[in-house]
Amino acid sequence: MKKLFKLSMVLLVALSLVACKQNEETSTNVTTGESSNIIGFVGPLEGEYSVYGNSVLNGAKLYLEEYNKANGTNYVLKTYDSKGDNSQAVSAYHKLVEEDKAVAIFGGVTSGESIAIASASQSYNTPVISASATAVDFTKAGKNIFRGAFTDPFQAKVLAEFTFDTLKAKKVAIIYDTGSDYAKGVTEVFSKVYTEKGGNIALSEGYNSGDVDFTSQLTKIKAENVDVLLVPNYYKDVALILSQAKNLNLDVQIIGGDGWDGVLSVASDVSILENAIFVNHYAPDNQKVVDWLEKYKTTYGIDGNSFSILAYDTMGILLEALAKSPNKNNEEIINNLAQTSYDGILGHVEFDENGDPVKDLGFIVIKNGVYTTYSK
Amino acid sequence: MELSQFIMQFVNGLNVGSIYALIALGYTMVYGIAKLINFAHGDLIMVGSYGVFYFYTVLKLPLWIAIVLAILLCVILGALIEKIAYKPLRKASKISLLITAIGMSYLLQSTFQLIFTANPKVFPNFINLPALKLGDILIGANYYLTFLISIFLLIALNILVKHTKVGRAMRAVSQDAGAAQLMGIDVDKTISITFMIGSGLAAIAGILYCCLYPVVSPYLGAVPGIKAFIAAVLGGIGSIPGAVLGAFILGMVEVMSKAYLSSALSDTIVFSILIIMLIFKPSGILGKNLKEKV
Structure with missing residues (x-):
């Protein structure tokens, strides 16, 4: 005392x-x-x-x-x-x-x-x-x-609208890092906006921060035959997830957020990223940029x-x-x-x-x- | 569809299990002989992967030379770590040794962060074998290669320990180092050789690990290191078949709980199994019941 x-x-x-x-x-x-x-x-x-x-x-x-x-x-x-x-x-x-x-x-x-x-x-x-x-x-x-x-909710909302309106995807799966506020936040807002528009989130699979093996989740996602797979994580995980998706012959449109910035620099084989779409602050071939x-x-x-x-x-x-x-x-x-x-x-x-x-x-x-x- | 999905998940489990097995082998050998939980073992995986990255991608050496050099690098580093950090402490308490091992682990991580920065590096993609097709199930070359190599190394290691002079010395030292010395066995040399073999295994594990997960970072060894350690404990630390069995059980439980229970809870399930196991059989599945363990 x-x-x-x-x-x-x-x-x-x-x-x-x-x-x-x-x-x-x-x-x-x-x-x-x-x-x-x-x-x-x-x-x-x-x-x-x-x-x-x-x-x-x-x-x-x-x-x-x-x-x-x-x-x-x-x-x-x-x-x-x-x-x-x-x-x-x-x-x-x-x-x-x-x-x-x-x-x-x-x-x-x-x-x-x-x-x-x-x-x-x-x-x-x-x-x-x-x-x-x-x-x-x-x-x-x-x-x-x-x-x-x-903000993260803003880009998640834009992504959800894009997925439904532009890509015309009806069935989406998500794989996200449950330990990351960013990935969790984007997943939550995306799911909310997308289901409100009438889309169907078939699977929302989490993983732990630091995980490197996603084959189990991706095998499940493959069985669901979704139109789009959302990967709202940082670029290092994105590279690992996409290379394993390719190994499993998972053939869907993959999309992501600004956490993907720099993803090409960590991809061992750029073909895994072919046709993948993500949103960022700017489009790269914009002449002004x-x-x-x-x-x-x-x-x-x-x-x-x-x-x-x-x-x-x-x-x-x-x-x-x-x-x-x-x-x-x-x-x-x-x-x-x-x-x-x-x-x-x-x-x-x-x-x-x-x-x-x-x-x-x-x-x-x-x-x-x-x-x-x-x-x- | 249900069945083929189950088989696919089973293959995933075998694959994760074989990686853990390769790492767990090194843990369990070193523990069996030096009675030391070598926490730096996980980081030797990282050293092995950076080795291949550096020799192959940066120095542009031929692939096989790069792999051999990376393994050699780990073997030499493993021997050096043992000589410099662990040997002087052989008579000290187990706790001091354990703390030294943890310190060594951090030292390796920070050294590699200084050299290569924390930015992840791309691991070269060099396995171009065709995938195995079984009905509508596709097994990638990385997968079966990892599985075959770990089974091969398990058998090789078993022969080494059971049927060679070095192996006999190892077993003698692991049973009673003092008596082994009295019988004319060079204990120091035997422990050094064990570390070198363990480190070489870590290098191979690291290379295979990065073929599957092709991003190299200074902290890459931490998680698989811990998981493999759990596998070794689960199977009975000190026992070679035990480590492999534990690794496959761990890999299978992890994958199956992700597939059929909850993907976010898989670690919780794995660790719960470990705790339950340790309550009912503290020496592990194939471990011998000794009175005293660390």
Whole structure:
């Protein structure tokens, strides 16, 4: 009991110290005043998720520099490394808002840190827009939160409509990773939308994360004679599932979601992917995207990906909203973001009432080992 | 249709079982002789697959040289691990050895992640034999090849242990290392040879595993390693026919529960069987009842 008391006292003192420090900082910074050209960036620039963080940062910077040059503005992207850690992301957010007086936050990059920033931002009502956070909860935090990437339920709904209306499939089987929120989420929404439209989900087979043998489930699916097999998993599992499906001579239309991005790089034999269809942020032979990827490569010397394109477009959305907000106060920027109607590299974007994008998806079909745009 | 589907699932079960058997053989041999549960064994599977990937896909060596080199790599690595990490601890408590083995497993995983990154690599597809056709049932070349190779290795290993001088030494060491030494058997050498054979088996298992599941990553050995370990315990760890029997039972239970019960619950069912088995027959199906085990 005594120990507990001591501990709580220490914590109390520490907390009050932190509180004092924060007060000091805010008070000193009020006098520095106007700096409405600063946009805050938070994302993992080192560590496990740095690939995503740097792709997003590069894409966002590219747009910002082009915009400044074309419009004579002087927006500055102030970057903080979250290292993919939620608490570091939140402290970066506080620094940006309290010290740097950022007008808006561009971040985070991963879903976890973005949710942490979103809830921290509620007391300040800072405009926050993430290019890549896909977790549904992110934009639920408040009216000030927006995102550029489509959500898992959105792509699942589009996939279900596509399967029923375009592929005219009446009977579908699903094989999904029960340990993955992504695969589970897509499966749930797909099943709901597809059965509501009148389709029949003949089999929904789960497997455990880390499983490599799917022959048992695929043998069952084969016996059902379905029209379409949905594989809403990440690319490594997709490659394994499809190669085993081929071994079993399972001859159905196979479809998937954006987790398939990069699947050709892990397929030992590209013929297993022949005619498979998946949705992604963009269609690969879209001329705008091809040109953009070339520009990105000449600027940074590395290949762009869907993260960098999303960041480029999302920065465009944010800067357009800022341009329409002369006073640069939170309310004004948030209102203008909510009324976004933007045409970027990835097509037209508007936001729904949650701040989630309503946009076009790219349908990709794999032909002779190449990603090509799907057309009927 | 029902029957052909059952036969198909049975073939799937045999196939999964033969992979587990190959891995379990190495576990059980090392345990039988060194009384050590070598957790790094699963990771030697990974080393074997990266070996083939590197020698064949990156260095573009001929296939058979790549396979031989990959097996050699595992054999040498297995011997080195034994010399450096396990031998100095032979007199230490079993727990220290076990922890060292787990540490070795992580060391191998992180080393390979450093060298090859965590991005999965594509394993070359080199088995191009025709599939076996039995009525309307099709059995892929990978499947029967894995099955035949594991049966062949089981027989070869049995002959080695029962009918050769090295095998006799192994059996003697496994029964009583102290007495074996007094009879003039080089215990250290025998244990080293056991590790080398076990590691070679792991390499072969790794190559066959990746022919079936052609994606190589640094963590590839973890799950099959654990499953094969369970198979070895189920069959009676230390017993060679026991490991194979346990592996086939495990493979069959896994596939059949996926096919006829619940695909997501198959692991739960497998582990429940293991627990029930251990309650009623702690030494495993073919294991000998000894008073003391780890």
